Amino acid sequence: CTVIFTRMATKDLHKPISILFCNLALSDLFTSFSGFWISMLFITNPDITIFGSKDMLAPYALYTMSILSTIYNLVSIGIERYLAVAESMRTRFRVARNHSIAVVLINWVLAFFLGCLPLMGWNCLHMEDNLSVLYSPFCVDYLIFIAIPNVVVAFIIPLFTYLRIIIILRKRKLRMKACGQATGTYKSAEIQVARTSIFIWLLALISYAPFFAGVIFDATNHQCHIDLYPGVYIFRNCTAMLITMNCLGNPIIYTLKAKTLGAKLKALKCLSTNRVRACTI
Secondary structure (H helix, E strand, C coil): CCCHHHHHHHHHHCCCHHHHHHHHHHHHHHHHHHHHHHHHHHHCCHHHHHHCHHHHHHHHHHHHHHHHHHHHHHHHHHHHHHHHHHHHHHHHCCHHHHHHCCCHHHHHHHHHHCCCCCCCCCCCCCCCEEEEECCCCCHHHHHHHHHHHHHHHHHHHHHHHHHHHHHHHHHHHHHCCCCCCCHHHHHHHHHHHHHHHHCCCCCCCHHHHHHHHHHHHHHCCCHHHHHHHCHHHHHHHCCCCCCCCHHHHHHHHHHHCHHHHHHHHHHHHHHHHHHHHHCCC
């Protein structure tokens, strides 16, 4: 909420990349909200989160939609950074606000469609075959359909974009060094991009790899719910906690570390303080 408020309140941060950052924060907010909803259902009625119920379709659908939107936003940010660094100066101006808004809309439409498929009928409420053990009443084939392609997208595309950015910055640094020019700026940018890329990969790996492992286990498991209780469901809750931690880590890596955003946040705080003093006087 702090990231969204700060970026909406500062006009000079309404850039294409800032729109993607704000939308990422919105996706993380929805993920946290849906996770809180599922947690409350687990506290009030644990049986429906274990054996499945129609009441779990809506929160699980919102949870899936939010996670997919977060993944698509992370991929979009990586592609935008690649276009800004790798291509010519003219390409940077071509990535306009309208393009970022269009990407945000496409991400949400795709995430909404894929996340709401169980609400449209792709669920196992009235059948025992192909029923997910961890995420009843979802079907196993739906979880595989959602998990495998998006895990590949979430890991492969950011890997390519950030590695390409590091390689291009290093080539430009060597070219400038050969011409006898200063290379301190490129060296600093290369270190910053490499450090951010490592943080992104570690955060994504820690957050989504256990969930993907749970989907694979769900697809290969042939035991009933009672035989797996409580160990597997503790593991499921831990995967949900890790995904929520990812929602806390994204603002830190992508936005709160930015000096510009931090300065604007302080400026907003000082501005509100000055207004209170003026009203008092």
